[in-house]
């Protein structure tokens with residue numbers, strides 16, 4: 100990213116400065132650095148008027164002007180980004196006793212000086228030998244400690260950065276789970292997938308109802324619904340030889356819920372026929388392709404998002420449609436398949452006098468006498484995994500790439516390696 104300033108006042112020497120900066124790409128960063136470099140060369144007690152086309156820079160300047168350029172440290176760290184640059188702007192304004200004024204000019208509106216500095220910045224941008232500015236941070240008055248990540252100074256609100264790092268790490272762990280091998284090889288719209296999981300509740304409110312729904316959705320996503328095969332693991336002596344409570348014919352694991360003969364009516368209803376989405380409405384279990392079962396679990400195929408985008412819906416509308424469609428499907432599945440199945444299960448257990456106490460005794464017995472060996476016999480090639488190296492975070496810092504967008508790329512590469 101390139102930036103620069105030109106001194107245009109006739110009463111002062113004409114100065115032109117241009118340079119480039121790296122990391123944390125955004126349009127706001129070069130604008131902030133242009134202001135910083137301009138005031139560094141201003142004389143003491145000067146009246147400085149800076150014409151800029153960055154409204155974000157003006158907003159930050161107004162925020163600090165209201166504190167007389169002596170803000171509380173907390174408010175500096177609360178800035179979403181570029182807090183080191185803005186702290187230095189504050190310190191220089193104070194130490195040089197500048198009267199700083201920022202004035203907005205519309206970009207590309209024919210303002211001759213704005214056009215001039217834009218063209219000079221483009222020249223620097225296209226020149227491989229341009230200088231790269233480095234800010235020295237060891238002598239600041241307000242900030243004595245800088246958060247570093249892999250030798251990169253974190254120019255983002257520390258709180259936001261740490262929470263983002265933790266989210267990326269959590270995602271990498273989830274992505275690498277053995278059970279997710281299929282989703283590493285197919286194209287998932289991860290952003291929509293996590294939005295569907297979170298639901299549409301505001302992030303600052305927690306209710307028992309929404310927490311319960313989220314927990315249920317997570318069980319779908321992780322195939323952890325308490326099917327007979329699942330509860331057998333905890334209570335093998337109670338549920339040994341039990342079959343599906345609905346058809347009483349086959350063992351009941353997660354996949355059987357959808358293939359159970361007694362649910363065939365529901366399973367063959369397709370809401371609308373979208374031919375271009377090859378397997379979307381397919382109600383079968385497939386280890387390689389995404390089907391409607393994966394959608395029920397909460398994995399949103401990228402083909403669905405792309406199809407809706409083709410209908411000229413914007414991203415927000417696409418995500419709302421996907422959220423509503425998933426919510427509708429989830430409620431239908433819960434009310435028509437899972438809840439009736441659980442009611443049957445309760446009746447069975449009641450008839451056989453299986454009480455909570457009996458289950459608890461069984462679990463205690465199982466854990467003390469357990470001779471089970473849990474063997475991890477899943478052996479996938481290493482190409483299926485991404486390294487736990489926070490690579491997507493690194494891409495975000497260096498190139499400003501969307502973190503979950505990076506995962507689509509990883510999916511694609513894994514997919515190509517797998518099939519060719």
Ligand SMILES: [Zn+2]
Pocket residue numbers: 343344345346347348349351355359360361
């Ligand atoms: Zn069945």
